Structures are given as structure tokens and as C-alpha cells.
């Protein structure tokens with residue numbers, strides 16, 4: 072959808088975003104994108120409070136892990152510690168993923184002559200109830216403050232997905248020359264005509280050994296780009312040896328390369344440059360959709376299998392328009408095998424056979440997602456209406 076970025080009114084210019092890193096990188100990954108999009112696309116003055124600068128510095132290497140206050144571009148980054156300082160309250164306050172604002176800050180919000188707009192940014196889900204809860208107000212008892220629930224999502228009745236204003240144009244401009252330059256910047260060989268290039272970002276996954284075996288047996292050459300952490304550990308375990316310095320591990324049709332942790336913008340390019348992406352969690356899952364490449368998602372496992380319904384809800388939406396139904400079923404089987412230790416060998420072979428059609432579908436899907444607007448723009452519009 073082509074729209075102008077919503078303008079922030081002068082009296083809504085200052086935004087505080089609060090982020091607690093529960094585990095992994097998704098919390099800070101989403102908050103960092105939102106902070107940048109609000110600042111760069113909408114001109115907001117953003118102050119980002121983060122309790123774990125070490126995780127943050129992985130995806131943004133210019134972050135100093137021991138600074139209490141620092142700037143990255145126009146964004147002020149503050150270390151969030153228990154002894155919260157006395158600061159001016161912003162006009163818009165984003166509490167990411169119910170991270171619980173400091174009590175002293177909430178008191179200061181309540182003392183403001185005009186109450187700030189208080190947003191609780193929720194986790195992403197494709198489930199139907201999200202549309203009913205999006206934008207709901209939750210007034211605080213004995214207070215002038217009201218918290219609003221803001222749900223990212225896949226339909227126009229949700230908050231949409233994080234997406235930079237220029238993202239689709241940049242993605243479209245990423246041609247084979249840009250791709251070759253990207254591979255060379257990683258020290259990875261250029262492409263050969265007959266290989267399938269796959270990125271792997273996953274949690275510990277019991278289906279992975281079988282998938283590696285399937286890839287190693289062909290019939291096509293697979294060049295696997297393995298991200299640090301659980302993916303690298305499992306690949307090394309399967310090969311029975313460590314990556315030899317910067318060199319690959321090889322067996323049969325499979326060649327695996329270990330990647331360093333990439334800055335977030337380079338991670339996005341990795342997803343653009345691969346033929347298929349295995350992603351996880353929330354933020355890389357969204358980026359795989361904007362990358363418009365076939366992808367396989369490992370959902371973040373939750374207690375009591377709550378994630379089963381979330382996975383199905385997404386598959387129902389994502390596959391609704393993929394025809395014929397047998398192709399949609401092939402994608403579903405592969406994803407379910409990957410998440411629930413099913414027959415990933417057969418699942419992969421079916422998925423790979425339908426790859427070109429799934430890729431075409433990914434482009435249609437991305438333009439459909441674009442109809443929901445993007446999260447930062449939708450937030451600015453919502454806040455302006457308050």
C-alpha cells in the first residue's frame with residue numbers, strides 16, 4: 072500500500088519505549104526496529120530503555136554495553152536498572168510485551184497535567200481474538216491513566232507488522248550484484264547455478280538431524296548458512312566436529328557455513344539472499360515474510376502447548392490463497408514436522424518440490440500484509456487520535 076507516513080503532532084513528539092529482554096533476541100529486536108521506524112520515518116524523539124545491553128549490542132554493534140546513556144543516531148538509549156532515575160515523562164509511553172514500567176515512572180506519569188498515551192505493545196499472533204482486543208483501553212483504578220493494548224497482526228483490524236517505510240523498495244532493489252557483494256562481505260562463496268542456499272535460525276530442534284541427513288543425501292546441493300547459538304551447536308553435534316575456523320563442514324550434498332551474529336540490517340539481507348529461510352520466534356519470522364522467500368517457521372515453544380493454536384492460526388491465514396490445496400498441505404506438513412518432530416525428510420522434499428510456487432505466493436502474501444499498514448505508522452495514527 073502506498074501511503075505517506077503519518078505525521079507526529081508536536082505535542083506527541085517524545086516517546087519512551089521500555090524493553091525487558093526476557094530471553095533470546097526477539098524483545099529487543101522488535102523494540103529496536105520500532106524505535107528506529109518512529110524516529111527515522113516519523114521524526115519522533117525516541118528514548119529506549121533496555122535492561123540488557125549485551126543482547127542489544129549483538130544486533131546493534133555500536134551499542135556500548137557499559138554506558139548508562141548513549142545515542143545511536145537520533146535515538147537515546149538508556150540502561151534500565153532497578154534504581155530508576157527521576158526523568159521527564161514522555162508524551163507517549165510504550166510498554167513492550169507487558170514488561171511492567173517502574174513504579175516511580177508510573178507515579179510521574181499520573182502527576183503529569185496531560186496524561187501520556189500509554190501503550191502496551193503485545194506479542195504477535197494470527198489468532199482471531201487479536202482483532203477484538205486490539206486498541207482496547209484498560210483504565211487504571213484511582214488514576215487518570217489508561218493503558219491501551221496494541222496488537223501487531225496480519226489484518227487491517229490489527230496494528231500490522233513492523234516495516235520500515237523504505238523496506239519494500241530496498242528489497243526490490245536488492246539485485247544479483249547486491250547479493251554477490253553481500254556474500255563476499257560474509258566471506259561466503261558466490262552462488263553456483265545448481266545449489267539451494269538456506270539460512271538456519273532455530274531453537275534446539277529434534278527434527279534437525281533428520282533434515283541435515285536429508286539434505287546431505289541430495290538430490291540437490293545445499294549450502295547452509297548457520298546462525299550462532301542453538302543452530303550452530305546442533306549442526307556441529309550432527310557432524311561430530313566443530314566448524315574449522317572460517318571454513319565449512321561438508322558431507323555428501325551438504326555444505327554448512329557458520330555465520331557470526333550479524334547486525335540486524337545484515338540479517339535482513341541474509342533472508343533476502345537465501346532461497347529458503349528457517350526462522351524462529353517473532354521478529355525473524357516477520358522479516359522472512361517481508362523477504363518474500365519460501366520460509367519455515369519454528370514457533371517459540373510455550374507452556375501447555377499454547378503455541379499449537381498460534382502456529383495453526385498463522386498457517387490458516389498464510390495458506391488460504393495458496394492453490395492447489397495439495398500445495399498448501401505440503402507446506403503445512405513440512406512446518407508441522409519441523410515444529411513437532413514429524414517426518415521432516417518427506418516434509419522437506421515436498422516443500423522443495425513446490426518451492427517456486429511458494430515463492431510466488433510469498434510475494435502476493437507480502438503485498439496483502441502491506442494492506443494492514445505498518446506497526447509504527449498505525450501507532451502514530453492511533454496516538455494522534457487520543
Ligand code: TRH
Pocket residue numbers: 093094095096097098099100101129130194272298299331332333334335336338351352353354355356371
Ligand atoms: O531470538 P528469538 O527467539 O526471540 C524470541 C521471540 O521473539 C519470542 O516470541 C519471544 O517470546 C522470545 O524471544 C522471548 O527470535 P526472533 O524473534 O526472531 O528475534 C531474533 C532477533 O535477532 C531478530 O531481530 C533478528 C536478530 N538477529 C540478528 O540481528 N542477527 C543475527 O545474526 C541473528 C541470528 C538474529
